[in-house]
Amino acid sequence: MSFRPTCSLSSHKLPPSSRAWLARQYRDPYVKARMAFPANYRSRSAFKLLEIDHTFHILDQNNVRTVVDLGAAPGGWSQVASAKLGWAEDVPFPISSKPPKRLVSGYGLKDKEAARAGKAKGEGRSARSKKAGKYEKTEGDEDAIDFDPLADDLDAAPRPVGRGTIIAVDLLRMEPILGVKTLQMDFLSPEADEVITQLMLDEPSADGKADVILSDMAANFTGNVTADRHASLQLSESVFEFTKRHLRPAESAKKRKAGALVLKHFVHPSSGTFRKQCLDPNFRLVTYFKPPSSRAESAEAYWVCLGWKGVQSSHQPTLPPARPAS
Numbered sequence: 226m227s228f229r230p231t232c233s234l235s236s237h238k239l240p241p242s243s244r245a246w247l248a249r250q251y252r253d254p255y256v257k258a259r260m261a262f263p264a265n266y267r268s269r270s271a272f273k274l275l276e277i278d279h280t281f282h283i284l285d286q287n288n289v290r291t292v293v294d295l296g297a298a299p300g301g302w303s304q305v306a307s308a309k310l311g312w313a314e315d316v317p318f319p320i321s322s323k324p325p326k327r328l329v330s331g332y333g334l335k336d337k338e339a340a341r342a343g344k345a346k347g348e349g350r351s352a353r354s355k356k357a358g359k360y361e362k363t364e365g366d367e368d369a370i371d372f373d374p375l376a377d378d379l380d381a382a383p384r385p386v387g388r389g390t391i392i393a394v395d396l397l398r399m400e401p402i403l404g405v406k407t408l409q410m411d412f413l414s415p416e417a418d419e420v421i422t423q424l425m426l427d428e429p430s431a432d433g434k435a436d437v438i439l440s441d442m443a444a445n446f447t448g449n450v451t452a453d454r455h456a457s458l459q460l461s462e463s464v465f466e467f468t469k470r471h472l473r474p475a476e477s478a479k480k481r482k483a484g485a486l487v488l489k490h491f492v493h494p495s496s497g498t499f500r501k502q503c504l505d506p507n508f509r510l511v512t513y514f515k516p517p518s519s520r521a522e523s524a525e526a527y528w529v530c531l532g533w534k535g536v537q538s539s540h541q542p543t544l545p546p547a548r549p550a551s
């Protein structure tokens with residue numbers, strides 16, 4: 226469902242669950258903050274990465290040049306990474322408790338102008354969004370917020386020239402972001418590694434290694450606890466296998482805490498085993514982190530892993546490695 230700040234909360238036409246969702250959105254300071262800032266984040270998730278980076282300084286390092294963003298759509302984390310690598314205006318932090326009024330009450334000024342322009346051409350917001358191939362929020366992806374792709378004006382001058390590149394992978398199509406190469410594919414497919422590697426090697430002086438790997442991937446929840454846990458663990462295992470091949474070890478970056486992995490997971494009994502077998506032995510520091518912007522009622526959390534040792538883990542995946550190609 227779209228978030229429309231002008232919707233009436235008391236509308237009896239809405240089912241109770243939608244009214245509760247809207248009420249929560251109204252109260253949510255991150256939803257307001259997202260609309261207030263010039264970065265015009267595409268998702269509320271952007272704040273989770275800002276908070277992670279504010280605490281661990283993963284992207285705030287000059288030596289960070291290649292970032293892989295797995296499960297990137299609609300693009301909030303990629304926007305943050307793009308700004309941190311200097312491709313876009315950097316983003317304010319910490320989150321202001323009082324975002325500018327004119328923007329909190331509706332869409333950003335730029336969006337309003339774009340909306341007016343669209344209207345003049347006889348196009349409504351939804352028609353324009355459809356034409357531009359707008360990210361469609363999927364069920365369970367409640368941190369995605371409707372955004373107007375036309376509001377991210379990539380042609381606006383002057384363009385900052387950033388360093389390095391971000392490779393964003395998702396099952397879903399993503400609108401372009403400066404400094405970001407987007408790849409629409411299933412990360413679990415057998416060909417994913419090769420295609421991502423190719424993109425990494427396309428860069429001048431690239432060696433196919435990433436300085437930072439981010440995974441905010443979340444499998445679609447089915448409601449079947451066993452199947453959902455399996456899917457979540459399978460994603461974690463696959464990201465770890467990818468990390469073994471592509472994360473630049475701290476030693477070669479000559480920084481103790483270089484080589485960073487941020488991995489989303491959903492708390493369940495096997496996740497502790499995964500951490501002990503795969504993460505703890507291979508990183509200098511592994512921290513379980515629940516960003517303040519992650520909803521308390523959500524079982525999601527992140528492992529923030531710093532200082533990749535480049536060690537090949539002896540851990541054998543407990544699950545079938547990859548989904549067969551359909």
Ligand SMILES: C[S@@+](CC[C@H](N)C(=O)[O-])C[C@H]1O[C@@H](n2cnc3c(N)ncnc32)[C@H](O)[C@@H]1O
Nearest residue numbers: 268270296299300301302395396412441442443
């Ligand atoms: C919570 S959203 C990510 C939000 C994103 N970090 C942002 O800031 O906008 C999770 C994403 O994981 C993607 N995803 C789940 N399984 C995937 C897979 N096997 N391959 C690629 N993407 C996947 C979903 O399509 C979804 O867009």
